[in-house]
Amino acid sequence: MSLVKLYDTTLRDGTQAEDISFLVEDKIRIAHKLDECGIHYIEGGWPGSNPKDVAFFKDIKKEKLSQAKIAAFGSTRRAKVTPDKDQNLRTLVESKADAATIFGKTWDFHVHEALRIPLEENLELIFDSLEFLKKNMPEVFYDAEHFFDGYKSNPDYAIKTLQAAQQAGADCIILCDTNGGSMPYEIAAIVDEVKKTITTPLGIHAHNDGECAVANSIISVQQGIVHVQGTINGFGERCGNANLCSIIPALKAKMQRDCISDAQMRTLRELSRYVYELANLAPNKHQPYVGNSAFAHKGGVHVSAIQRHPETYEHMRPELVGNTTRVLVSDLSGRANILAKATEFNINLDSKDPVTLEILEDIKSMENRGYQFEGAEASFELLMKRALGTHRKFFSVIGFRVIDEKRTEDDQPISEATIKVKVGGKIEHTASEGHGPVNALDNALRKALEKFYPKLKDVKLHDYKVRVLPAGQGTASSIRVLIESGDKEGRWGTVGVSSNVIEASYQALVDAIEFKLHKDEETAAPKK
Ligand SMILES: CC(=O)SCCNC(=O)CCNC(=O)[C@H](O)C(C)(C)COP(=O)(O)OP(=O)(O)OC[C@H]1O[C@@H](n2cnc3c(N)ncnc32)[C@H](O)[C@@H]1OP(=O)(O)O
Numbered sequence: 370m371s372l373v374k375l376y377d378t379t380l381r382d383g384t385q386a387e388d389i390s391f392l393v394e395d396k397i398r399i400a401h402k403l404d405e406c407g408i409h410y411i412e413g414g415w416p417g418s419n420p421k422d423v424a425f426f427k428d429i430k431k432e433k434l435s436q437a438k439i440a441a442f443g444s445t446r447r448a449k450v451t452p453d454k455d456q457n458l459r460t461l462v463e464s465k466a467d468a469a470t471i472f473g474k475t476w477d478f479h480v481h482e483a484l485r486i487p488l489e490e491n492l493e494l495i496f497d498s499l500e501f502l503k504k505n506m507p508e509v510f511y512d513a514e515h516f517f518d519g520y521k522s523n524p525d526y527a528i529k530t531l532q533a534a535q536q537a538g539a540d541c542i543i544l545c546d547t548n549g550g551s552m553p554y555e556i557a558a559i560v561d562e563v564k565k566t567i568t569t570p571l572g573i574h575a576h577n578d579g580e581c582a583v584a585n586s587i588i589s590v591q592q593g594i595v596h597v598q599g600t601i602n603g604f605g606e607r608c609g610n611a612n613l614c615s616i617i618p619a620l621k622a623k624m625q626r627d628c629i630s631d632a633q634m635r636t637l638r639e640l641s642r643y644v645y646e647l648a649n650l651a652p653n654k655h656q657p658y659v660g661n662s663a664f665a666h667k668g669g670v671h672v673s674a675i676q677r678h679p680e681t682y683e684h685m686r687p688e689l690v691g692n693t694t695r696v697l698v699s700d701l702s703g704r705a706n707i708l709a710k711a712t713e714f715n716i717n718l719d720s721k722d723p724v725t726l727e728i729l730e731d732i733k734s735m736e737n738r739g740y741q742f743e744g745a746e747a748s749f750e751l752l753m754k755r756a757l758g759t760h761r762k763f764f765s766v767i768g769f770r771v772i773d774e775k776r777t778e779d780d781q782p783i784s785e786a787t788i789k790v791k792v793g794g795k796i797e798h799t800a801s802e803g804h805g806p807v808n809a810l811d812n813a814l815r816k817a818l819e820k821f822y823p824k825l826k827d828v829k830l831h832d833y834k835v836r837v838l839p840a841g842q843g844t845a846s847s848i849r850v851l852i853e854s855g856d857k858e859g860r861w862g863t864v865g866v867s868s869n870v871i872e873a874s875y876q877a878l879v880d881a882i883e884f885k886l887h888k889d890e891e892t893a894a895p896k897k
């Protein structure tokens with residue numbers, strides 16, 4: 370089983386994506402994670418571009434990586450400058466990286482329009498830039514920019530550019546689908562043609578503009594390519610780059626190609642989330658393999674079948690990439706969803722128990738009124754407990770009042786909430802301010818209850834989402850509030866629906882607190 374080398378460009382092409390920028394410290398942290406995951410090459414940036422990338426190459430030298438090599442990126446030399454005087458090539462050498470990767474022009478159209486130099490001169494640029502780097506760097510890669518478009522326009526010239534790179538001694542020639550519009554069948558045919566004249570190992574760098582970047586990378590490996598470039602989560606210029614989080618499991622689990630170890634592949638989901646976190650972006654739930662929804666089953670028919678055998682609706686075992694099977698509850702559920710959730714919550718429930726049907730009917734009618742339990746599993750667990758009579762009322766709210774006041778035109782509004790709760794026989798009456806009325810209500814509710822349940826101090830409100838639901842016949846529109854809360858052990862979602870945003874928020878807040886109190890009680894006295 371021959372090895373496919375993985376070349377990650379999250380820290381270079383990934384940062385060419387709109388909204389993505391990493392601090393030098395973030396880049397170093399990501400480089401460590403990529404190294405631990407077994408990625409063979411990490412392209413750290415373009416040192417000729419900006420001081421941050423220069424700093425990365427300086428700082429990464431002080432770090433101990435277990436196996437990954439660091440590559441510095443740049444372009445062929447500028448026309449009319451010799452390689453040793455070319456600032457960009459010099460910064461590559463000065464980076465002291467383990468490898469240099471330079472891109473050069475393949476497409477005659479680009480040579481005419483972007484570089485505005487004769488075709489022959491571009492061949493010289495490629496040859497002597499690579500020859501210079503070969504003398505000064507341990508390993509040198511050549512990114513043949515726009516290779517597939519260039520080949521389609523002028524195959525003879527496109528091949529000549531690769532021959533120039535081969536003659537100069539490039540260690541790998543990477544065929545780039547820079548504009549990302551090529552189709553897998555075109556890639557397969559062109560790679561086959563290239564192999565007839567080029568003996569240097571070949572690589573692929575595919576962009577995702579036609580949504581084929583992963584497919585194009587996979588078909589290239591099938592055609593004999595041994596080096597795959599891509600990014601974590603597919604970050605990259607425009608629509609992104611080939612997503613290594615999809616390519617790796619495809620190579621290993623479907624094509625039986627060697628790249629990283631099984632144990633390293635089990636960290637892929639964690640790596641994906643780590644990179645989202647440092648990019649300050651919410652993870653894409655629907656991302657294949659590693660996303661939250663990649664193995665989440667919603668339709669009742671699917672849930673029933675996966676419980677009999679997971680392969681009925683799962684293309685591979687989620688654990689291989691560190692993911693898990695999930696069952697969702699919604700108005701598309703059947704009894705199987707309810708039973709699966711009951712098992713997850715450690716609740717004994719039988720499919721023939723009338724409560725199962727009762728819960729199912731409750732969900733369907735509540736979803737019809739605007740509730741949504743997919744992101745509010747804690748509210749669903751409480752609903753189940755109420756139906757089964759195992760719900761415990763830790764407190765009751767006697768009433769609350771929320772005031773929002775703006776004293777002068779220029780003043781920030783002040784929000785204040787007062788609340789009266791009853792715990793056991795005791796009544797507690799408190800007030801609290803907050804950033805907005807919902808925050809004030811949350812603060813007041815927790816302040817009132819913390820005296821009785823001190824562990825509520827650990828609860829934080831992580832996310833608050835409001836959605837206006839369309840009005841039904843003759844009714845006012847409703848508002849759905851989804852809240853994500855958390856403590857040191859985990860996070861949970863709750864939901865509230867009302868025509869009044871404060872009331873909807875109140876319902877979700879009360880569920881969040883009730884869930885925490887049930888959870889703590891069950892942890893303290895686990896079920897046998
Ligand atoms: C396909 C890819 O993703 S390639 C990577 C693209 N990434 C980036 O551009 C991000 C980093 N880039 C930068 O920081 C800047 O663009 C720099 C520092 C590299 C260059 O900045 P500038 O010197 O101001 O040039 P500018 O950004 O306008 O780019 C155009 C110049 O690059 C030259 N150029 C473009 N491609 C190449 C190439 N393969 N070889 C040599 N020169 C090239 C053009 O001829 C043009 O030079 P000219 O203005 O002297 O005619």
Ligand SMILES: CC(=O)C(=O)O
Nearest residue numbers: 472512514515545547
């Ligand atoms: C090199 C590169 O990033 C590209 O051709 O897309």
